[in-house]
Amino acid sequence: MKFDHKVLDILSKAAEDVAPTREECKRLLALGEATPEAFAVRAAAGAIVRGKNENAAYIYGQIGVEVEPCEANCSFCAFSKDYTGFGRVRMDDASIAQRTHEFTDGGDMFGLCVMTMHKYDKDFFLHAVDIARANAPSGTRIVSNIGDTDYEAFAEMKAAGLDSVYHVCRLGEGKYTKLDPKDRIRTMENAKKAGLDLLDTLEPIGPEHGADELLDNIFRTIEMECLVAGAMKRTPVPGTPFENTGSITDLRLAQILAIVALAMLHLKRYPAILIHEPGPMGLVSGGNLISAETGVNPRDTAADTAAGRGLDVDACRRMLHEAGFTALCRGDDTKVALTPEYIEAARR
Secondary structure (H helix, E strand, C coil), rough: CCCCCHHHHHHHHHHHCCCHHHHHHHCCCCCCCCCCCHHHHHHHHHHHHHHCCCEEEEEEEECCCCCEEEEECHHHHHHCCCCCCCCCCCHHHHHHHHHHHHHEEEEEEEEEEEECCCCHHHHHHHHHHHHHHHHHHCCCEEEECCCCCCCHHHHHHHHHCCEECCCCCCCCCCCCCCCCCCHHHHHHHHHCCCCCEEEECEECCCCCCHHHHHEEEEHHHHCCCCCCCEEEEECCCCCCCCCCCCCHHHHHHHHHHHHHHHHHHHHCCCEEEECCCCCCCHCCCCCCEEEEEEEECCCCCCCCCHHHCCHHHHHHHHHHHHHCCCEEECCCCCCECCHHHHHHHHHH
């Protein structure tokens, strides 16, 4: 078995905190997912990420508070107006408060995301943020997942208690969506201008996406100095054009995630690395953040993803412990030991 020693050189430099160049990342992306070199890339990224944060992991949560047929019409999304089975549904105040408590009681959640549609009612969203902020521990970040937004609205949201913004110029933006990539990037810039942290992910990854498209997005995450980076593969949502087009394997997703994690060495503040969907493969390949979900979900046709694809917080704790993480990092950067005893006590 002959090993590519150029790959070994890249990984050796990464172990010394030297980030791979774009061309070096491209070389790593070109590796076959089952090659010895690809296994080495995944292992190196896993070790480097854990060393950055004392083997601590993060739990993120999302509450889908509103759904309606969405004019963005993304071909991969369960909410798209041309393909959705959803009508207009809005979560009531009591339900938002209850689900906030279910996710955040105990303080282990790094960030709680409030999600609505691309076109959204700002007043309702601000109200939902108010409820989430009032019912979550002060150390839990409140995060938005909304459509394109101007600076003034983000400034208003920050004043209401929003800490961070999840926003992505996605793979295939403008081709598989009715959104302009420039508007997506401008929204990210508006969030930063308003003093909000950015959360970003390389998504939704399909088998057709080549190295240059992946790298454009990875290096945009670096340019934006995001608090969270990561990788998410495309889910073949029933009823959408991508229902029968196949998806990348978990092994390939973990390889891409590992390269994202290595590329983030360019950043002074090393980000949390999100793997989605959550799974053991990604958690030994650089992933250290997974997500619990409730309410509507763009990758699920169920009205409440908690009964479908979504994990709860207890399941997240257990998955992270099984992956060998020994602590959880909370939104205020404090850590708590992740032991079987702690997991059992937190479940009660």
